Structures are given as C-alpha cells and as structure tokens.
Amino acid sequence: MAMPPADRTPSLLSRGSWPEVRRIGDILRAETVGGILLLVAAVIALVWANSPWSEGYRQISDLEVGPAGLHLELSLAQWAGDGLLAIFFFVAGLELKREFVAGDLREPRRAVLPVAAALGGMTLPAVIYTIFNTGAGDGALAGWAIPTATDIAFALAVLGVINTHLPAAMRTFLLTLAVVDDLLAIVIIAIFYTSSLHFGPLLLALVPLAVFGLLVQRRVRSWWLLLPLAVVTWALVHASGVHATVAGVALAFTVPVLRRKPGPGPGLAEHFEHRFRPLSAGVAVPVFAFFAAGVSIAGAGGLGATLRDSVAMGVIVGLVVGKAIGVFGATWLVQRFSRARLAEGIDWWDVFGLALLAGIGFTVSLLIGELAFGTGSERDDHTKIGVLFGSVIAALLATVVLRVRNRHYRRLCMIEERDSDDDGVPDVYQGRPGLT
Numbered sequence: 409m410a411m412p413p414a415d416r417t418p419s420l421l422s423r424g425s426w427p428e429v430r431r432i433g434d435i436l437r438a439e440t441v442g443g444i445l446l447l448v449a450a451v452i453a454l455v456w457a458n459s460p461w462s463e464g465y466r467q468i469s470d471l472e473v474g475p476a477g478l479h480l481e482l483s484l485a486q487w488a489g490d491g492l493l494a495i496f497f498f499v500a501g502l503e504l505k506r507e508f509v510a511g512d513l514r515e516p517r518r519a520v521l522p523v524a525a526a527l528g529g530m531t532l533p534a535v536i537y538t539i540f541n542t543g544a545g546d547g548a549l550a551g552w553a554i555p556t557a558t559d560i561a562f563a564l565a566v567l568g569v570i571n572t573h574l575p576a577a578m579r580t581f582l583l584t585l586a587v588v589d590d591l592l593a594i595v596i597i598a599i600f601y602t603s604s605l606h607f608g609p610l611l612l613a614l615v616p617l618a619v620f621g622l623l624v625q626r627r628v629r630s631w632w633l634l635l636p637l638a639v640v641t642w643a644l645v646h647a648s649g650v651h652a653t654v655a656g657v658a659l660a661f662t663v664p665v666l667r668r669k670p671g672p673g674p675g676l677a678e679h680f681e682h683r684f685r686p687l688s689a690g691v692a693v694p695v696f697a698f699f700a701a702g703v704s705i706a707g708a709g710g711l712g713a714t715l716r717d718s719v720a721m722g723v724i725v726g727l728v729v730g731k732a733i734g735v736f737g738a739t740w741l742v743q744r745f746s747r748a749r750l751a752e753g754i755d756w757w758d759v760f761g762l763a764l765l766a767g768i769g770f771t772v773s774l775l776i777g778e779l780a781f782g783t784g785s786e787r788d789d790h791t792k793i794g795v796l797f798g799s800v801i802a803a804l805l806a807t808v809v810l811r812v813r814n815r816h817y818r819r820l821c822m823i824e825e826r827d828s829d830d831d832g833v834p835d836v837y838q839g840r841p842g843l844t
Contacts, residue, residue, distance in 0.1 A: 421581055423751065423836065428511055432576075432580050443689075445690060446561050449695065453698045454702060488695050492695055496771070497590065498659055504587045505663070505665055509665040525585050525735045525738045525742075525763075528737055528741075529731050530557075531734060532733055532734035534726070546787070551722070551723070554794075558769055566806065573821045574821075575754070591657070601776065607648070616640040629679070708789035720793055723773070723798055724794050761813070768803055770795060774791070
C-alpha cells in the first residue's frame, strides 16, 4: 500500500534548530536581567525628577564632561544617548547579521515573518501618530517615528515579572522581530533625524571603519587595536551630524559571522556579542534609561494637560493600538498569502499577545523623541510621558492575554525541555538535523 504524501504545508512560528534555540535562550536570559535593571533605573529617575530633590537630578544630567577641543564636551545625558547607546546598536547589529548569515533566518521562508511583522509594527504606529498630529503645528509631526520601536529588554522584563513560560518559537519570534525593528529604527534615525550633514568627518570615518573591518576579517581580537579604531569611527560620525549610534551598527556589520575554518566554537560575531551584550544590557541601556526617563510631570504642565496633547496621545495610541494591529495584521497577511499555518500548539491568541507585547517601546522611542524635539523641551517631556504610559498599558494588556494561556505554555516548555537520554539535547530536537 502506498504511503500518504508527507504534509509539506509551511508553518509559521515553528520551532527552530536546537543550537539556535539554545543560543537565543542565552541571549534572552541576559536581556531579561538587563530589562529588570532598565525598569529599576527608569523608576528611580522618574521618582527623583518628581521629588523635592529634582534639581539634583537635572544638575547631574546637565553636567558636561569631555574634550571641548574635539567638540565632545557633552552632558552626561548626551553621553548616555550618543555614546552608550552605540554599544547597544553594536550588539543589535551583530545579532542581526548573525541571524541572517548563520541563524535560522538565513532561509527566506523563516525571515519573511519577523521582517513583515516588524514592518507592520512600525508602519501603522507611524500612521496613527501622523493622524493625531496633522495640523497640530509646532513641529509635532517630527515625532512620527517615536511609537515605531519595540524594546526587547523591557518586554522580557515584563515576561520575567509575570512568570510567563513562552515556548521557544514565540521567544525566537519576539527577539528577531525586535532585532529587525532596531535595524529599521537606526535607518530612520540616520535618514530622518540628521539635521545637518558634514561630509568631511563622514568620509574620514570610513578610514578607521575600513581598518577595523580589515582587522576583524583577519580575526584579530586585540582590544587595544580595535577599541581605538571604534572610538575614532564613533567620534567622526558624531562630528558629521549623523547620530553617533549609527557607527555602532556600521562597525558590527564588518564583523565576520562564520569561522574561517569549519569546526566547533563561536564565530567572531558571536564572540563579540557574548562579550558586549552584558555591557549593553546591564550598563548602557539602564544608564540611558536613567537619564532619559526622568521627566517632571509638573514641569510638563501636569498629567491632565500632557494626556490632552496630540503628541502624547499619538505615541500612546501608536504603541498600544498601532503595534498590536500592525504586528498581528502583518502576521495574518503572511499566513494568508503564503497559505502557511501556525505551528502546532500555537494559535492566533498567542500571536495577539506577542503583538501587544511589541507595543512596549522605551529605549529607542525615548531616543527618537529627544532627536525630534530636543532634550528637555516641553514636547520631549510629553513624549516621555506618552512612551511611559503607552508601554505600561501595552505591558498590562499583554500580561492579561498571555497569562490566560500560561498553563498551556508551561506544558509546551516541559515537552521542549524533556531529555530522556540525558545527552544535553531535548528529545524534540533529536533526529532533526535540518530546520523545521
């Protein structure tokens, strides 16, 4: 008797390969710790900025340090946004390149979903913000990109607090969506938030960038060679008028992913990512959050006046409604036109929960707000309050939706972690040499 043909219907949010799942698990654990530190830093800043000692917070934020002769006498808040966030984008660039060169997303059929979801999750919030601020005047439309970013560290901190056991496929989808989101955000910053461009420093930046790329292509790891080149590249990009965080992504894209000789062990990109991710998640992002989140509600005109402002409302509705519908809708469209189906154990309620979670925008949203309206301006203060409110609302809604299915997630995780023969590879990955 002839055997029935194998079901070759493509599936969305399916489980990836074991090495990739294990690697992403390590990343998410580091980001979860960083997310908790981010939340703590943001709460301290918000409380301090609204306390009787708020003047001390402003004095620290405005304290200028650095060599004036090199035009790098910046406030501590500027150093956090321009300098420390370059480390964050360097790590994001490493992760993105590795995913598309050697990760599960090197296959177009796997890459299309997170890319489409990220695009949907950025486009609709921008449209909603624009609708709220058309005709508002005073340059309000400059903040159209504020609600487009997803903060993976904040989102993972929420998952850690509510103790939700997401299966591997959902965690992978959330991470890759956020990584693509970060890349698109840096493109937006480079193109739309460069007020003045000086070609001299920008062209000069190509020299240390090229030397850095040549060294890493030769697998040079010596920090005393690479770090000065990275700093000079960053300083020249900063002097060019392009936001200095772009240098972080440019440097990351020069780092090779694959090993020169096939064999066990990480490639150089994964090696750098392992070294710099704790610095990014544990220091760079929390310090930026401390300086960016400290908004005085009274100084912004009061909570009621802020929530009546079109900028704040555009940000809140963009994050909560725009992100959810954008990510969910893009996922549905991919399923509809590819005739794929959701992987076993995952349904559209789960996708909706992840889409709500993607509405948590913090680090990059605050950065774009500062670039759009100027640090310390009234519009910037309204942006910060809008980002905080929108992110908290999105987190609460995602908590409700995902907690409903937490028992189901726990069962899936138990299946994924079962290792009957104690060989270090869970049973569900046994006998699966390729991607599924």
